Amino acid sequence: MLSDNFFSFKIAGLSFVLFVLCTSVISQNIVRQNISSSDRIKIEELLKKMTIEEKIGQLSLFQSDGDITGPAMNNNDNKYYKLIKEGKAGAIFNVYTVDNVRGLQKIAIEESHLKIPLIFGYDVIHGHRTIFPIPLGQSCSWDLKAIEESEQIAAMEATAEGLNWTFAPMVDIARDPRWGRVAEGAGEDTWLGCKIAEARVHGFQGKDLKDPHTLLACAKHFAAYGAPQAGRDYNTVDISQVSLYEWYLPPYKACVDAGVGSVMTSFNEIAGVPSTSNKWLLTDLLRKSWGFKGFVVTDYGAINELVNHGVATDEKQAAGLALNAGVDMDMQGSTYLNSLTDLLKEKKVTLKQIDDAVRVVLEAKFKLGLFDDPYRYCKKERQEKELMTVESQAFARKFVARSCVLLKNDNQTLPIPATVKSIAVIGPLADSKRDMLGNWAAAGELEKCVTLLEGIRNHVGKDIPIVYEKGCNTNDLDKSGFDKALKIASSADYVILALGEEGEMTGEASSRTDLDLPGVQNELAEQVIGTGKPVAVVLFNGRPLTITKLNNMAPAILESWFGGTQAGNGISDILFGEVNPAGKLTMTFPRNVGQIPLFYNAKNTGRPYNPKTPDEKYVSRYIDVTNDPLYPFGFGLSYTTFAYSGLTVDTTGNKLTIRVTVKNTGTRDGEEVAQLYVQDKVGSITRPVKELKGFKKVMLKTDETAVLTFSLGKDDLAFYHPDLKKYWEPGEFIIYIGTNSKETISTSVFLN
Numbered sequence: 001m002l003s004d005n006f007f008s009f010k011i012a013g014l015s016f017v018l019f020v021l022c023t024s025v026i027s028q029n030i031v032r033q034n035i036s037s038s039d040r041i042k043i044e045e046l047l048k049k050m051t052i053e054e055k056i057g058q059l060s061l062f063q064s065d066g067d068i069t070g071p072a073m074n075n076n077d078n079k080y081y082k083l084i085k086e087g088k089a090g091a092i093f094n095v096y097t098v099d100n101v102r103g104l105q106k107i108a109i110e111e112s113h114l115k116i117p118l119i120f121g122y123d124v125i126h127g128h129r130t131i132f133p134i135p136l137g138q139s140c141s142w143d144l145k146a147i148e149e150s151e152q153i154a155a156m157e158a159t160a161e162g163l164n165w166t167f168a169p170m171v172d173i174a175r176d177p178r179w180g181r182v183a184e185g186a187g188e189d190t191w192l193g194c195k196i197a198e199a200r201v202h203g204f205q206g207k208d209l210k211d212p213h214t215l216l217a218c219a220k221h222f223a224a225y226g227a228p229q230a231g232r233d234y235n236t237v238d239i240s241q242v243s244l245y246e247w248y249l250p251p252y253k254a255c256v257d258a259g260v261g262s263v264m265t266s267f268n269e270i271a272g273v274p275s276t277s278n279k280w281l282l283t284d285l286l287r288k289s290w291g292f293k294g295f296v297v298t299d300y301g302a303i304n305e306l307v308n309h310g311v312a313t314d315e316k317q318a319a320g321l322a323l324n325a326g327v328d329m330d331m332q333g334s335t336y337l338n339s340l341t342d343l344l345k346e347k348k349v350t351l352k353q354i355d356d357a358v359r360v361v362l363e364a365k366f367k368l369g370l371f372d373d374p375y376r377y378c379k380k381e382r383q384e385k386e387l388m389t390v391e392s393q394a395f396a397r398k399f400v401a402r403s404c405v406l407l408k409n410d411n412q413t414l415p416i417p418a419t420v421k422s423i424a425v426i427g428p429l430a431d432s433k434r435d436m437l438g439n440w441a442a443a444g445e446l447e448k449c450v451t452l453l454e455g456i457r458n459h460v461g462k463d464i465p466i467v468y469e470k471g472c473n474t475n476d477l478d479k480s481g482f483d484k485a486l487k488i489a490s491s492a493d494y495v496i497l498a499l500g501e502e503g504e505m506t507g508e509a510s511s512r513t514d515l516d517l518p519g520v521q522n523e524l525a526e527q528v529i530g531t532g533k534p535v536a537v538v539l540f541n542g543r544p545l546t547i548t549k550l551n552n553m554a555p556a557i558l559e560s561w562f563g564g565t566q567a568g569n570g571i572s573d574i575l576f577g578e579v580n581p582a583g584k585l586t587m588t589f590p591r592n593v594g595q596i597p598l599f600y601n602a603k604n605t606g607r608p609y610n611p612k613t614p615d616e617k618y619v620s621r622y623i624d625v626t627n628d629p630l631y632p633f634g635f636g637l638s639y640t641t642f643a644y645s646g647l648t649v650d651t652t653g654n655k656l657t658i659r660v661t662v663k664n665t666g667t668r669d670g671e672e673v674a675q676l677y678v679q680d681k682v683g684s685i686t687r688p689v690k691e692l693k694g695f696k697k698v699m700l701k702t703d704e705t706a707v708l709t710f711s712l713g714k715d716d717l718a719f720y721h722p723d724l725k726k727y728w729e730p731g732e733f734i735i736y737i738g739t740n741s742k743e744t745i746s747t748s749v750f751l752n
């Protein structure tokens, strides 16, 4: 049975399930949300009434006094509420709750000249009040429906608190875990990244943005922000056009095709041209070639930063470059506010450019229904009823479990045996509410977050004594807690070790050069494991870690990422065997930082390493470590086992119909993510050794088998050529299917 809609919501309010079902069904065939002809007329009439200052005001986005999500800007005289009153701010971010939003909207509607409603944005990245696993963790669920439903819930909660715009989804493909923002994405694979991007946009925007439960989404960070040299945030991106088209651009295109209402420019340059002043990227590609109809907003102060990039002598020139490139809205930089009037007078920009930018911003506000009712997102009763509902918590708990990845489980250390009479919980991540929420935790409520220790206690109740010691801090050299930790480990039947990073060690401006466990955690693990007790490690992190030392010591490792509000409960459901883990890595775990970038869909090179002849000298390898990762893309264990057989490929109709039999050969029911990879053996340019082209997540009872069918057409086998045209080439294709990108069965076919 395919685990299609695995959540059985216990519905208190029928409206919720109807909302989820109808949007999730309809959102599959989303249509680009156009503006009605009557609204178009209203926009043109409004444009005629607007002064140039008021037009520029619509192109200016300012932060409120809420979260600070960027460097302090030198616009301290531009107090946002003053600007709203003067019609010089069209949008505000980092403010929520009905009262706060209503207060600012009231200024716009009652005190400004033209009473144009504001749009309110926020980084709703993995939930609003109910915080779900970080996006990288969610991607390891390989559950597109769950990902879409999590965004529907996030949109419901955010709009219940006055918001109507989220700066998400982040769809930057990344192959370098030194970059802390891998936590916000969907890992290293472009094909999967596109599927997840589409699911997120559908989840946020639903079928009609006029539905007050939906959020205007924002595809970010356009483009290729995930490929900074040395994995250092904001650093230079310098990649070939073919790589840009093949690996980095598709997820943004997937968002545009899904009808995303806005796009955010990235901080980085691409081959010498900063995205925020890149006319080819923002106008020729995004609008003319892809047909994007929404508006383009910069990242935080990105126009100002064109001066640092060295493409503008001052912020005024930077503003002109940005508008001419196709940027519609300036986030927090005040550059449009300060310079567009002069640039217009100097004929460095045109009134048409300004009107075109204002038009797409006003269209978004009409699509959101803000001109019908500026307070449509300010309903107290929704704020009281729709936040952190029982259904949302149940969903979150299941999503935590589905995002976890079982990396190691020697001697079936997990699940915790029912015979265990006492459990010691040790480690700096065992009882930390703050860390469970991870980065970009939006309006997540710390006090409602369930830690691992609380989740374990919730699970066992009074039946089993649970003792806890922190043992050490996450990231310092203090070992004074070791003795107490070893004492409780020695006297317990079973030990849970909670190790990893702090929640804020990933996310923006959080690149690291050492990806091993920080502080003295490895030493704590060595001594606790040295007691000889059964030990299971639960890892809390926002990026792949080079946990080679830990991996050599620990009998069992469960990757839990940062699970959010229900982290402790969801992880405990796996530890005690309520849920059989089925997560699969969407990013490669390297053995050490020296191997980075290390990703599964690499090229073969002219001198490939052959593990069958490990001593061959003149091949592409290291002399101090294997080429192989610690854990490959697609990897994840289960409490049961699966076997693959009977792989066949039918080429009738010049397409590939692939069939494979999967059997549950273990002792427990479980879900398996069967992955389909293809290798194009010979091409006019080099091709990766494997490329993910499909997957199926299937629930199988013990001894049950399923025949899975995949279908691939020529378009699925197409790739970008140096002329940037995408087409397939006839020849031999190797078809791989398996439980991860390394463990597969394969067959070869020829297509003409």
Ligand code: GLC
Pocket (backbone or CB within 6 Å): 069, 070, 123, 167, 220, 299, 300, 508
């Ligand atoms: C930050 C981030 C971006 C976020 C924005 C607003 O600098 O780069 O992802 O949406 O500012 O908070």
